[in-house]
Amino acid sequence: MARKKKRPRKRGKRRGPRGPDSPLLFLARRGNPEAQFRLGGMYLAGDEGFRYDPAKAVRWFRKAAEHGHAEAQFYLGDAYLEGDGVEEDLWEAQKWFLAAAEAGSDDAALALGMMYADYWTELDDHPQIERWLEIAADAGYEPAEDALAVFRLDDDDDYEIDPEELHATLQSALQAAWRGDADAQFLVSRAYSEGLGVPQDDDEAFRWLRAAAKQGDAEARNNLGVAYAEGRGVKQDFEKAVRWYRAALAGGSGFAAYNLGVLVAGGVAGLEDDPDAMGWLHTAAEGGSAPAQFDLGCRHILGIGVEENGAKGEEWLALAAEDGFLPAAHALSRLYEEGLGDLPRSETKAEARLREAAEGGLSGAQNEYGMRCVDRWITGEGSEEDLAESVKWFRMAAEQGDAEARNNLGFSYETGRGMERDEAEAARWYRMAAKQGSTASQVALAVMYLFGRGVEEDKEEGMRWLRMAAEGGREDARQVVEQIEGVLEAGEGEGDEEFDL
Numbered sequence: 001m002a003r004k005k006k007r008p009r010k011r012g013k014r015r016g017p018r019g020p021d022s023p024l025l026f027l028a029r030r031g032n033p034e035a036q037f038r039l040g041g042m043y044l045a046g047d048e049g050f051r052y053d054p055a056k057a058v059r060w061f062r063k064a065a066e067h068g069h070a071e072a073q074f075y076l077g078d079a080y081l082e083g084d085g086v087e088e089d090l091w092e093a094q095k096w097f098l099a100a101a102e103a104g105s106d107d108a109a110l111a112l113g114m115m116y117a118d119y120w121t122e123l124d125d126h127p128q129i130e131r132w133l134e135i136a137a138d139a140g141y142e143p144a145e146d147a148l149a150v151f152r153l154d155d156d157d158d159y160e161i162d163p164e165e166l167h168a169t170l171q172s173a174l175q176a177a178w179r180g181d182a183d184a185q186f187l188v189s190r191a192y193s194e195g196l197g198v199p200q201d202d203d204e205a206f207r208w209l210r211a212a213a214k215q216g217d218a219e220a221r222n223n224l225g226v227a228y229a230e231g232r233g234v235k236q237d238f239e240k241a242v243r244w245y246r247a248a249l250a251g252g253s254g255f256a257a258y259n260l261g262v263l264v265a266g267g268v269a270g271l272e273d274d275p276d277a278m279g280w281l282h283t284a285a286e287g288g289s290a291p292a293q294f295d296l297g298c299r300h301i302l303g304i305g306v307e308e309n310g311a312k313g314e315e316w317l318a319l320a321a322e323d324g325f326l327p328a329a330h331a332l333s334r335l336y337e338e339g340l341g342d343l344p345r346s347e348t349k350a351e352a353r354l355r356e357a358a359e360g361g362l363s364g365a366q367n368e369y370g371m372r373c374v375d376r377w378i379t380g381e382g383s384e385e386d387l388a389e390s391v392k393w394f395r396m397a398a399e400q401g402d403a404e405a406r407n408n409l410g411f412s413y414e415t416g417r418g419m420e421r422d423e424a425e426a427a428r429w430y431r432m433a434a435k436q437g438s439t440a441s442q443v444a445l446a447v448m449y450l451f452g453r454g455v456e457e458d459k460e461e462g463m464r465w466l467r468m469a470a471e472g473g474r475e476d477a478r479q480v481v482e483q484i485e486g487v488l489e490a491g492e493g494e495g496d497e498e499f500d501l
Contacts, residue, residue: 028060036064037072044075044085054085065096073100074108081111109135170198177208185212186220193232206233213244218251225259238268257283265295278305285316290325293317298331301341310341321353326362329353333365358393366397367405374417387418398429406433407441414444414454423454434465442469443477 024042027035039050040060046052058079064072077096080089100108112135170191176184189208192201206227212220225244228237242263248256261284264271271277281299284292297316300309314335320328330353335343337350351372357365370393376382377390391412397405410429413422427448433441442465448454449462463484470478 028063031063031067033064033067033069033072036060036067037069037075040064040072040075054079056085058085065099068103070100070103070105070108073097073103074105074111077108078111110139170196177211180215182212182215182217182220185209185215186217186223189220189223202233204233209233213247216251218248218253219255221245221251222248222253222256222259225256229259229263238263239270242268242271258287258289259284261285261287261292262289265289265292272305285319288323290320290323290328293320293323294325294328294331297328301335308341310335310343313341314343321356324360326357326360326365329357329360330362330365330368333357333368358396361396361400363397363400363402363405366393366400367402367408370394370397370405370408384418387412389418391418398432401436403433403436403438403441406430406436407438407444410441410444423448425454427454434468437472439469439472439474439477442466442472443474446477 024035024039028039037060040057042050043053043060044057058076061072061076061079065076073096077093077100079085080096081093082088094112097108097112101112170188173184173188173191177188185208189205189212190196191198192205192208194200198204206224209220209224209227213224221244225241225248227233228241228244230236242260245256245260245263249260257280260271260276261280261282264274264277264281265284271280274280281292281296285296293316296306297313297320298304299306300313300316302308302313314332317328317332317335321332333350333354335341335350336346336353339345354365354369354372358369370390373382373386373390373393377384377386391409394405394409394412398409406429410426410433412418413426413429415421427445430441430445430448434445446462446465446469449458449465451457463481466477466481466484470481
């Protein structure tokens with residue numbers, strides 16, 4: 001950003017020697033801030049007998065600035081911004097401009113606004129950024145006007161703006177976006193994505209996001225990857241998501257590695273064998289992604305892609321469970337029950353984690369907890385209350401569509417185990433599970449049709465379900481089908497015989 005530098009003003013006509021042996025140098029060396037500032041200005045300008053030397057200028061500006069001299073602070077900030085006599089450093093420039101502006105320097109206030117207009121996405125952590133942008137915008141610096149509009153859109157959670165002002169702000173951002181400003185394009189995309197001042201429109205959000213991404217904006221590239229991964233405004237395409245995440249990662253995005261790790265955890269094809277896959281997975285896990293923590297925990301327990309380490313696996317699974325990721329609590333239950341990963345078995349821990357997953361609503365855990373209640377009754381460790389408890393858990397899981405739980409609930413109705421016997425209701429639950437592919441329910445439903453239990457007798461329908469179970473791998477069903485078909489072909493009865501199922 002090119003700006004005309006303001007030289008220190010002369011304080012009247014001076015007499016006496018000029019150059020390095022002047023009284024000014026004497027005073028500067030004795031710690032006089034005004035002398036230090038003026039001496040820095042002479043080295044910067046290369047006049048009055050002082051050779052041009054920006055490095056020496058910076059040294060004297062710093063001495064004056066550290067004494068609180070506002071103009072010296074401004075010049076020091078400018079030196080860091082331009083890399084004049086010192087290595088360019090935006091953060092140092094911001095630091096000294098802020099010090100000068102807060103001390104009352106109008107030049108520094110304007111410089112801050114101009115700098116934020118050009119670099120605000122890199123320096124957006126200061127609470128008064130809007131104030132400095134407004135100063136530069138009011139002075140007619142057009143990039144500051146654009147940046148102010150974009151900033152207000154980006155900071156909408158904290159910036160209270162009425163509908164009319166939001167509309168005006170969005171129009172300014174749109175103008176900047178049409179001029180090709182990548183930051184504005186990124187924020188306009190967000191406005192459409194979230195419905196900020198415009199109707200929510202994923203397609204339009206995607207269009208602007210792609211425009212920013214094609215200009216090389218790293219975070220836009222990352223968000224474009226998210227759009228492809230989630231299918232927002234575009235057809236879901238994991239291959240393109242990975243491509244944009246990689247581009248974002250190369251551009252320095254802090255989120256791309258995390259998102260790639262989430263895809264690794266999700267089993268996206270092609271990522272598992274990438275040499276960086278485990279690094280991305282760790283980034284996602286350490287960034288708080290519960291699915292990645294779960295995946296990494298399972299890998300440590302089983303030794304897949306990482307060294308087998310049960311304690312490490314338990315640690316990652318526990319983190320995921322603490323985040324409310326129910327499959328992790330369920331996995332911990334299995335871990336403690338079976339003593340996987342060289343960890344000691346613990347029925348107490350296993351049941352506590354299983355109950356946690358079941359109470360959280362995980363259907364598989366609910367069904368498994370129901371079976372634990374039944375097992376307590378079978379072994380004599382429980383009572384009829386455990387059977388009633390099992391029905392409660394089976395029903396919770398069955399109502400979520402869990403096929404195994406529907407089969408177990410059907411069996412409870414058929415046998416009156418933990419509830420009043422009801423064969424018609426048993427047939428209803430068996431049918432639902434049978435349609436989902438449960439061979440146990442297919443066999444049970446076949447028997448009910450063959451013998452008219454809970455349904456109207458229908459041998460053809462019964463045989464249809466038996467054949468389905470046989471095709472699904474039930475050997476006993478295959479044998480009975482062959483036996484019945486043999487009997488029917490020989491004409492040896494009507495098929496009312498009892499068969500071992």
